[in-house]
Structures are given as structure tokens and as C-alpha cells.
Amino acid sequence: MPASSEVKVVLPEGVDLHARPAADFVRTAMRFQSRIDVGAGEREADAKSLLSVLALGARGGTPLRLRADGDDAAVALETLAGCVAALQ
Numbered sequence: 264m265p266a267s268s269e270v271k272v273v274l275p276e277g278v279d280l281h282a283r284p285a286a287d288f289v290r291t292a293m294r295f296q297s298r299i300d301v302g303a304g305e306r307e308a309d310a311k312s313l314l315s316v317l318a319l320g321a322r323g324g325t326p327l328r329l330r331a332d333g334d335d336a337a338v339a340l341e342t343l344a345g346c347v348a349a350l351q
Contacts (some may be wrong), residue, residue, distance in 0.1 A: 272343075272348065276324050288310070298332045301311075302323075303326070317322055327347065
């Protein structure tokens, strides 16, 4: 049975989830087999879809919910949390 996990991270101050940071995030998410979703406020998006991630409109300091379902879910979330923390 695939694992399911969720973590909360905060988008660094001064970093909006626009084209380049969103592309970095999506590229990282695409390395994993798990289904990965990202949420900001009331919105949810497929973390592997650049347009969906951009549509979140997340701005610096926004709390994000990362949820993954699959065999590599825990590693995916750990890696994505690190990716978010490193965004510039």
C-alpha cells in the first residue's frame, strides 16, 4: 500500500512562486513517482504542473502544504521542503 504524507513549509520572504522558482519546484517534484499536491490558502495544485503551481499565486511568506501519495512520498516531501527553503 503506498504511503501518504503531508508537510507544511513557508515560502521564503521576498520569493514569489513565479516562473523561475515555480519551474525549479516543478522540476524537483517531477523526479518522484508519487502523486504530489501543493496548497496555498484555499487553493490546491498538482505540484508537477507548472501552470497549476503558478495559478496558486503564492507570495513570499505564504505557508504551503505539501502532500504526497506513493512509495517515495516521504523522500519527495523532504526533498521538496528543501527545495522551497532554498528558493531565491
